[in-house]
Amino acid sequence: MAVTTDRDHKGGFVRPSSIAESVHERIYERIMSLEIPPGARITIDGLARELNVSQTPVREALTRLEREGLVRKAHLIGYSASPQLTHKEFDDLYKFRLMLEPESARQACLNLTPETLKRIESAAADMETGEQPVDSNSRYSRFARADAHFHDEILKVADNEFVRQALNDQHIHLHIFRLMFHSRVTQEALEEHERLLAAFRAGNAEAAYQAMQDHIARSRDRLAAAFQ
Ligand SMILES: [Zn+2]
Numbered sequence: 001m002a003v004t005t006d007r008d009h010k011g012g013f014v015r016p017s018s019i020a021e022s023v024h025e026r027i028y029e030r031i032m033s034l035e036i037p038p039g040a041r042i043t044i045d046g047l048a049r050e051l052n053v054s055q056t057p058v059r060e061a062l063t064r065l066e067r068e069g070l071v072r073k074a075h076l077i078g079y080s081a082s083p084q085l086t087h088k089e090f091d092d093l094y095k096f097r098l099m100l101e102p103e104s105a106r107q108a109c110l111n112l113t114p115e116t117l118k119r120i121e122s123a124a125a126d127m128e129t130g131e132q133p134v135d136s137n138s139r140y141s142r143f144a145r146a147d148a149h150f151h152d153e154i155l156k157v158a159d160n161e162f163v164r165q166a167l168n169d170q171h172i173h174l175h176i177f178r179l180m181f182h183s184r185v186t187q188e189a190l191e192e193h194e195r196l197l198a199a200f201r202a203g204n205a206e207a208a209y210q211a212m213q214d215h216i217a218r219s220r221d222r223l224a225a226a227f228q
Pocket of ligand 1: 147151189193215
């Protein structure tokens with residue numbers, strides 16, 4: 001089965017580093033799937049007991065998840081899952097994306113080489129391999145990460161580290177995928193990515209701009225339902 005997976009299904013003896021990895025993965029999925037709801041407190045010993053591991057890998061995982069924007073740490077209180085976006089924050093986040101991402105797609109198109117096009121195409125293809133019958137939690141979180149990766153590959157080619165960092169700092173895909181958890185997986189998003197790829201392949205920078213603008217505006221409209 002030629003699917004990509006970042007899980008270790010080998011069973012039997014597992015190296016300590018894979019324990020840390022798998023603990024991170026399991027907490028990540030719980031947060032993305034809202035099993036740990038936005039704002040909920042997370043205790044180290046509680047998680048360690050539930051996952052049947054020692055506190056060390058849980059601590060490591062939480063430190064990493066804090067960097068990734070999924071959890072917050074407050075002095076004397078400890079960890080909690082990052083809060084859900086407010087409607088205002090959601091609107092602002094999409095305005096911000098619309099300012100930066102279409103222009104980045106245009107720039108990326110102007111900078112494209114056969115090699116970087118291949119990287120963007122393979123990031124797009126990763127999103128379509130998430131269809132195997134695994135539980136929906138890991139399917140969602142895999143989709144979220146694959147989409148983040150696709151958008152980031154375009155930003156890399158656009159080659160403006162300030163823009164790339166500004167977008168990455170917002171942990172956009174974390175918020176989006178928690179918002180859309182109860183809606184359908186986005187076949188539409190894949191089709192929009194396909195239009196963007198077509199513009200890249202044709203070397204049409206204006207079409208790339210339009211396709212990205214269209215993708216983000218539609219994504220906003222799909223998700224706005226979460227606030228009704
Ligand atoms: Zn996308």
